[in-house]
Amino acid sequence: MDSPSITPQIETGIQHMSESMFVGLCPIVGTSQQVAMRRDVIDIMEMVTNKARTSNQNTVMMSGSRREGFRMKGSDVDFMYWFNNQPVIWDLSQTQFYNVHRQFLILSVSSESPPGFTLLQLLTPRAGNRVTSALVTMNGGRYISSYKYREITCSDINPNSTVHGPCGSGVLRGVVEYDDAHCFVCDFWPPSASSWIARCHIWPQPQVVRDIVRSGCHFVAIGHKLGNHESNEWRISFSLAEQKLVYSMNHCQFLTYGLLKLFLKEVINNGLGDNEKLLCSYHMKTAVFWMIQQNTIPNWCSQNLLKCFWYCFKLILKWVYEGVCPNFFIPENNMFLSNIHGGAQNRLFVRLFGFYEKGLASLLHSPSLRSYIINVLYNPRLSICTDEQTLVSEIEFDTKMFEEIYGVNSIPASDLYFIIKHLNTVEQFIVSPLTQYQVLMLQVLTASFLHRAAFTLQNMYSNTTENKLMYIADRMSCHMLKLTTKFGCISDRLYIAMYYYKTLRYTEALSVIEMTKVDLAQPYVMYNWTVDTERYTEAVGGQSWSTKLRHAVAWGIKLDNRIIYINELMTEQMVSLQNHLPTLFIPPLVVLHMLEFLCYRHTDTMRAQTALNDLQVLVHHDQGLYVSVELRDISWQILGICQQISGNLRSALYSYQQSLRQYPFHKIQSATLMRIHELG
Template sequence: MSDNCRVSEALYAGMCDYIGTPTEVTIRREVGDMAEKIQKPAKIHRGYRDMASGSDREGFRFKSSDVDTMGWYTNHKVITDLAQSIANDLSKYSIILMEDIDTPPGFVRLQLLTPPQSEIIESLVVPFSDGMYISNVKWRQMPFTFFVEEGFYKNIKQHGPCTNFFSEDVDSDFALCFHCSYWSRLTFHWRKRYTLHNWPPNHVFDDILGNGCHIVPIGSKIAGNENELEWRLSFSQAEQKLVYSMNHTQFLCYGLLKIFLKEVVNRDIEEQFLCSYFVKTTMFWMIQIGNITWCPHNLLDCFWKCFKFLLHCVYQGVMPNFFIPRNNMFVSKLSTVKGVRTRECLFTQLNGYYEMGVAHCLLHEPTVRKMIEPVICNILVRIDPLKGHIKSAADIDICLRNEIYAISVLEKDVQDNYFTLRFIISLSIQSLTQYETLTLQKCIADELVTAAFLHLNTSTDTHSTNKAVYRSDRLVGNLLKLAGRVGDVSCRLYLAMYYYRTCRYREALHVTARVKSKLTQPYIMYYRVDRVRYNESVAGWSLSKRMKKAWVYNLRLYSNVYYVQEFDLEQKISTDNGELALDISPYVLTDMLSVLCNYRLGNRSQCLQSLTDLQTLLLYDDGRYVPLNLRDLSCQILGICQHVVGDLHGALHSYQQSLRQKQNHKIQNTIRYRSALVLNQLNK
């Protein structure tokens, strides 16, 4: 076996461990797709659509990855030919004509043909050549102004066609764009090339054409200054489907190029000439016409051929867009003297790596060096690349659980909830993969809980008859019981909260006792898990059963839904500070409900025992049951319980402890208010 084959196999196994196995990547994509599908009907009802894009959506989970989102209004219809306007109801939609004559390749103008459907778009048009055209500058300013006025986000700035900001310390890009169901004639050569090279596969090609493209608010900068009337064609949705169609070796090679770009080429460089989009474009070209054998023992050669393509593009100063080759994506960067000098320096840098050879070149990557150095230094070492695919049930379930619980379906009102629930029911009878089915199951539980509390909050009426109250109570109870049957272990605590809210303390205690007994099982998967016991216990269980019996997660209280009085103040203050939900550890909530219910029933000894359990949990926990990001609210909950039972000094201490934690829920004002109440009582 050649040295390159040995290094390739070690690299493949290492990249599977670092980036993900085929199963893990599939999980990430299917869960993300299903989450977007579930939320689609409610968003369409509100006249808006969006989609996640970028490396996170493609299946990568780099720590440095940002979150990219594209959004568009559904009452605008973009056409490429006047004849297409006949198919649209002019009373419901603004018709916009995409013009690609006398524009640089890859750029278009948007002419508004009909009266606008809103006053907003009316203020964003400018006259040009006997027509009204939409200004990309004014359109781009709209989301930027919105995010600034909201005041919830940090470091808001404009970045290309996007508004860039930090949400919960995550770097995020949002682009408000237009969607076009038709493909521009500029993409004709790409469609012709598909038939010559037979890539992507037929079903992927048909799917891409059926979903159209987007137009983002940024003009060309060939002459140095941006043209206000030009918009750039975006193929983010098509690119995502092309990445999905890659085999795993191709996907890992793509990831390897991204790592090389970040850790080597762009390291310590502020103004970067190359970005990850050029790497993606390189992959598309090399897959379609590159004559490469894409397999694990050839990964080194795959990377090297892609690297040489990138080097050639930098040398020539030409990076052809994959869909519109006449669009040289380096043009705007080379429009200034500084850009030309940067390209020359970059070519010198890349050529230096080329002269080193592929193995020594990759040794400059800290991440990759750990994977291949042992094999390079010892000719007797050999790693089976397929071992990188082997993961235990616990490892796969951790990946699946992390992806599913990252989904947050925030409903604005009862009607949104109704649309989502009705669509979930229609999805449940379709043919789905096991990961899509489990995602749907988790979302069903969430929607049932939200439906129950939204109904409870909207149906509260002091003049209701006993019969109406009974029916409402029965409906809410049944929804929460059903959620408990399809959701995870902690989902049953919503029913306990409802019983507590409606003064049925014994029923609430019965539910919390059952949940607590399940939480103590050795195979429970929360933020940590005993892998050995988990693998032994769940062997033979279906994914659905694993979630219902072994998975535990935080209780999420959304800002627009009232749950119980004890959290009302925290929810309001947290919402005012831009947080959409409170997250509570199920271990903390179980003890809290036990304290409060026993106190209301006059069971003093049980109440004090539960309070002691809660104190002990927070005092000695190392993050296993109360993660650090939940400790601010957890200490606050302990203080509330102590305050209720009359331990004022203990409550004050707990509130002070809460202030010392990292304020992830932004409830500092609540803590100070509750501390002031305690001090006032102590002074009296």
Template sequence: MTLEIKFNDTFHFNSTKCLKLKIDIKNFQQSVSSKMDSGNTTHRRRCSESLSESVFIGLCKIHELGTPQQLAMRRDIIEVMNIVQNYLEPNKRNFLWCGSHGEGFRFVESDMDIMEWPTNYRVFWERSQIQYNNTKRFVPILTDSSESPPGFTLLWLHVPIPEAHSCVLFSSLRMKERLYISSSKYIEKKLLQEPTCVKHGPCTLNIMEVPRLEIDHAHSFASDLWPPSASSWIDRCHMWPQPHVVDDIIRSGCHFVAIGHKLGNHENNEWRISFSLAEQKLVFSMNHCQFLTYGLLKWFLNKVINCQLSEERKSLCSYHIKTAIFWVLQENIISQWTPQNLLECFWVCFKLILKWVYEGVCPNFFIPENNMFHTNIHGGSQDALFIRLYTLYERGLSCLFQSPSIRYYIMNELCNPRLPFCINESTLMHDPVFAMELFQEIHENATLNTLDLISFIKALQKIEKLAYSLLTNYHIVMLQNLSAIILQQTAFSFYNLLHSSIYMYNDNNKEIYIFDKISCHMLKMAAKFGCISAKLYLAMYHYRTCRYREALSVIERTKVG
């Protein structure tokens, strides 16, 4: 499929009105003509660039988006946590922090998306692929896409499975002399295993009260192989992304999430082919202007397009936005993505979305035959969405004024047109503010779900291995804080063990002394490379072991430090 976007495409709405949609920013320039010399093209271009630069700086300062430094820090912290948590997971599962949070955004209204899949299963596209893999480590699953729409498939078990695999056994049903895994039954079983969760599309939604957080768990199976139906994507990768990114994506394979096509023959049993990992790698490969354009589109969707709409009427979603910017990047519609043309980049993407809504076709980036508007944007909902978007289009880029945050930065430039452009990160975010966010990110993400001593030892072993790999400064800070947390929890686990019923009447003072020394040593190590609070854990331990002088001494040293 070749996606062509021309600078003056013509559309017909209700067969009567001819709409000439131009991918430029003349509408906005005219709306602020009092600030520009309409007879001077160079001056107009500079004004446009100046406005884009102002919005670029403004988006960097918005916490939900952030600077390149903030973005690197957020991603590195999640990467470390993802590696350590997957290593410790006792139930043969892997996790991937995906969605907006995993990409580096911090939108307040967004929930946290986590994809999980069992590591003892692998999906294959053909039987011949199974013989080249070690099936002793996993149970092979095969696909059957013969009766499924593009982007969807059925999954069936190639070999009998043990009774221990209760979730898959519960979800299986016999069709066409094969044992298929039903996506709807699989979610039902997951809900039985997690009674605090509710069904949310292909996910189970867990709502945490403290802190207030909604976590979507997307249940899936993994394949190490690239889907044959997405082979055309590889052929399209001439300009973007870079070859090493393409190779990395192909090696990573894909996933199958538990949801079927609403208009398919097997809606309750089908699985959707998911490219969440590939999409995350593509977002990571963006430069900061491209990322902020993506963020501005998401911001515009939430604050303007879907503003005051009920959940049922929000037909356009952030995944459509992501797909649009992927297509624009790959088709090389914009030759340079710089702060000076950020608004033009936004306008090109917005215009493409408008074109898709008019045509009723949103081609999936990896499998273009999969029209993602097919089930929810058609008929009356399509007309209503098009009118809403076209109304915004008619206003030109001044439609961004409907977002108070963006309006502030644009008006700031209009009122102070001679402010110098500067993207020095030290001026965009002061060090104390960045340090505060850094430790907030660590605090929110450095949580371990296991409490037993064996898991603590495994975690320390994994951290020790990671310490010898190529690390960024944020990786190191995260590993240091994780180590401090593990040492603290291990020390207090020893304390609880000593005061449990096993040792309450044990007269072996030497053994108690050894455990006490080990605990103190761990807490002192944690205090060396942990936060200030790590020293207070040592004071707390001294207090609980009735060494009040030592506890006060640690507190005094902490004050001085």
């Protein structure tokens, strides 16, 4: 079949419609500034995480669409994990670069595998327990079975994971799908991908090529379905290289990639069963890579967005017709070979060709994009502004940025040494060249590490008989918590109040609570992603993000379930941790009223009742402004705990029953049942 050409009907008005689509895609995919912010935040978070890890801990890398900068609805979260002391080499001469006494060397043997796949032979006499358990004997050598390794490591990170491809997959808190891939790393570029370097005349730039080649590759635990050693083979993964390539795209190229992903999800795969969805977003990305490198479209810009999309779609149609989708790095690896052939190939081609015949009208099948096309069709002379500054307001950008920052702020704290090591790592990065988003991320991380360190220190010395040690620990904890006010948002001050309450300093705790209450009551404060746009802009518009964070932002309180913050919540933390959830998330106003009640019951019973009434009104009547749907289980639970402490057992029972009826975001149902049992 000849490669289809763009018809005159498609050419007519394509520029105007492209600009409209550009405007429509930016809120879905993101403006160039939003995408840069997302990448910078994840990059610095990952650098801090990995630099602070010890040699016996996994190195972690987020991969996939979220790492690339997408935040489209339904996107899963992909992570890759590996140990740096288990490197893979391509030939024995590379052993000179490693210490064989400290590292377990692995040799890639690809002579019996299809292109893009290989066997991994263990060279050293010993290895880690997981590698040893996955060994099989072949041709007189010891090889690591991908099937065995995948089964062994599937539930390492998330215990409820199930095997899916090379990953352990599941759903976090019933909301976000994840894929965890345990793999091996190679510091050298694969010889089978050497032709890719020679192809890079125009794109990517030479410095990007050098960076990619220096970064090597990975091996994920899955073999080729048609290979001779499927259970033992490993696929060469270019995830890191792909990430760098996507980062090097201009924004029109990135939007084209996003448009193809949307078209795949909402049009091509719409109505198909899982077994019928033969194309995936990786094929879309591969098409964009090839199209950019082959320089078929000389000008990737907003006016040409739909033309870029159409050329990429034509390439995919051509691949399906021919039954060949060449891997971008190893073209000999036909990614259609195992599943797009025969009758399945014919059915897919007929489906795609039907969309091709409709031309750009096929985009009308996309719910996300339909309105932008119709808008141009009915208003052909409509003036369209593609200036990104007008597409996303300052307040919209701020909201998404703080949501991103607090969403990825999830480094666990196992002990004081580990927390201090992270703080030292942050200090080292401060003197490095950083973007403004990365500086803000480090600021939020610093506040998080400080309050975790303070409570960990207090827990360590709370039962000591050494008064001097307790006094020193207390002074250090107080100092760290007061420092959080210099780095964190308004609600971070509640950690100080929690600490004062835990150490029986009710007057000091109430003083902090009163000041925090005044600040939280300001009409311009952003509660998570809820904010009065006008008031916020009047109060802090145009100011630095650091100033906005400290004076106009309140985010959910995050309690690490391995650290005791408030004795009254120990049961909930224990149960949540037993259900493999590392944290409790509590709305700031719920924490404030709870602490106010707990403190006043020791100093002023009337004010304690007032605080309890405030908490009850908040939990009973809030419409999602201050208590989100996901956090209602813990909010009703806290109300019940306070009512039980006050002696109002009937109301406590009602609150616990309401907690059980909410979405089980924190998996604390057994804690709720225990408390109901206590009521008698």
